[in-house]
Structure formats: structure tokens, C-alpha cells
Amino acid sequence: MKTHQKKQQNYRIQVDMEQSLQPERSDAFSFDAINASITGRTPTARYLSDIQTIFADQMACHTLLAQNPLLYCVTQIEDHNDEGDLHYGLAVLMPGKVGREYFMTKGHIHAWRPAAEVYIGLRGRGMMLLEDERTGECRAVPLAANSTVYVPGYTAHRTINVGDEPLVYWGVLSSAAGHDYGAVAERNFRLVVVEQDGQPVVMERTDFLAELVEAAA
Numbered sequence: 001m002k003t004h005q006k007k008q009q010n011y012r013i014q015v016d017m018e019q020s021l022q023p024e025r026s027d028a029f030s031f032d033a034i035n036a037s038i039t040g041r042t043p044t045a046r047y048l049s050d051i052q053t054i055f056a057d058q059m060a061c062h063t064l065l066a067q068n069p070l071l072y073c074v075t076q077i078e079d080h081n082d083e084g085d086l087h088y089g090l091a092v093l094m095p096g097k098v099g100r101e102y103f104m105t106k107g108h109i110h111a112w113r114p115a116a117e118v119y120i121g122l123r124g125r126g127m128m129l130l131e132d133e134r135t136g137e138c139r140a141v142p143l144a145a146n147s148t149v150y151v152p153g154y155t156a157h158r159t160i161n162v163g164d165e166p167l168v169y170w171g172v173l174s175s176a177a178g179h180d181y182g183a184v185a186e187r188n189f190r191l192v193v194v195e196q197d198g199q200p201v202v203m204e205r206t207d208f209l210a211e212l213v214e215a216a217a
């Protein structure tokens with residue numbers, strides 16, 4: 001048993017050395033799970049002004065646009081593009097709200113509809129909306145540190161930060177999947193995640209919009 005452990009340790013050291021000697025390789029990265037940075041890669045930032053139309057409370061959105069907060073950053077690694085290859089990305093979604101609605105991503109469905117995706121939570125407390133394009137069924141599932149979410153094919157997905165610290169996660173998917181933002185932007189998601197008495201609740205968008213109208217009257 002002891003001999004076996006020793007062998008494993010030696011092997012690990014060898015592998016690490018090999019990677020450190022070849023920093024230009026694009027198949028080995030180091031990343032920071034606290035601020036979601038990947039060494040040698042540049043993130044893409046999304047501010048409120050980039051995705052303002054997705055939020056239900058447009059009055060609150062206009063007020064917050066004066067500050068135009070950073071909502072999220074994504075660093076995509078799309079180095080391998082042959083048949084069977086994978087793309088993956090590290091994202092950080094900031095805590096905060098537009099009115100009562102929590103900060104969230106724009107959301108998308110894969111251009112190649114059957115492509116599934118795995119999300120792996122590293123930090124924070126969030127949720128994902130999963131909406132099946134074929135049936136219209138929409139559900140909310142937790143995505144948090146030390147948890148995973150499987151996004152099946154034909155399913156639009158959006159990430160929401162319902163906690164008070166940044167939500168950090170990986171997404172891993174087929175290199176052939178592609179991103180279709182237009183389909184989601186046109187109809188948005190059927191459900192919203194909003195704060196009620198200090199807690200996140202999932203509501204039908206139409207019901208939440210009705211509440212907003214009522215509150216403004």
C-alpha cells in the first residue's frame with residue numbers, strides 16, 4: 001500500500017513539472033476560483049447596458065443604468081474545434097438586483113440544439129433557469145459552490161446570482177454546440193427569480209409584471 005502511494009506521488013510530481021515546462025500549451029491552464037480568472041486569457045465583460053432589456057422592471061433598470069454596474073465576466077476556452085472536441089468557460093456573476101430581480105446572464109440556447117452542457121459551481125449561491133424549447137416547460141434548479149447542473153439539449157439556460165457574493169462556475173460543452181442568443185432574447189424566459197421578504201422566489205414572468213404594474217399604480 002505504501003509503495004503504491006509513493007508511486008502515485010511521484011507520478012503527480014512528474015506531470016506537474018511537464019506542464020510547468022510547457023506554459024504555451026493550450027490544454028493546461030491554471031485558474032482562480034475566487035475571482036474567476038484564467039492565467040493568460042482575457043475575459044469578456046457584460047455590463048447592465050449590454051443586456052438591459054432582459055430585466056422585467058424597466059423603471060428600476062433605467063435608474064440603475066446611471067451606475068451601469070458590471071454584471072458578469074466570461075472567459076471562454078475554444079482552442080479545440082475538431083469533431084468530438086470540447087469548449088469550456090469560466091464565469092463570474094456579480095451579486096445584486098435590478099429592482100427585485102437578481103443579476104443574471106443574458107441566457108442562450110445552443111445553435112446545435114441537441115448539444116447538452118455541464119455547469120460546475122465553484123463559489124457562491126445561484127440558480128439556473130432551464131426552459132425546454134420543444135415543450136415550453138421551464139424550471140429553476142440550484143447552482144452553487146460544490147454542485148453541478150446538467151443542461152440537456154434543446155434547453156435554453158440562464159444563470160442567476162441569488163447570494164451576496166460572486167457566483168463562479170465552469171460550463172463545459174461540445175465544440176460544435178454554438179450559442180444562439182437571438183432566440184432567447186426574442187421571447188425571454190417564462191420564469192423570473194425575484195427577491196421577496198429577503199428570499200429568492202421563482203415566479204411566472206407575467207405574474208411579476210402584473211405585480212409591478214399594481215405597485216406603480
Ligand code: ZN
Pocket residue numbers: 108109110117157171173
Ligand atoms: Zn450553453
